[in-house]
Amino acid sequence: MTKLMEKAIEKLRALPEQEQDTVAGFVLNQLEEDRRWDHTSTKHADKLKALADEALDDFRAGRTTALDPEGL
Numbered sequence: 001m002t003k004l005m006e007k008a009i010e011k012l013r014a015l016p017e018q019e020q021d022t023v024a025g026f027v028l029n030q031l032e033e034d035r036r037w038d039h040t041s042t043k044h045a046d047k048l049k050a051l052a053d054e055a056l057d058d059f060r061a062g063r064t065t066a067l068d069p070e071g072l
Contacts, residue, residue, distance in 0.1 A: 001009075012020055041048065058064050 012023055
């Protein structure tokens with residue numbers, strides 16, 4: 001275990017049990033989300049690359065417009 005992880009766990013131990021469970025639930029959920037994203041991105045890498053290539057082709061051909069965040 002890294003020193004940073006040890007420091008984080010030491011701080012977590014000082015929290016009330018309910019807060020520890022909240023943080024633990026968040027961490028476990030995030031780890032699961034990361035695992036699912038890795039699986040999905042690997043499984044669909046060819047499709048994602050094709051979409052990215054298509055978007056670049058559209059951009060280079062002038063078929064795109066700048067995004068205006070204020071207009072969303």
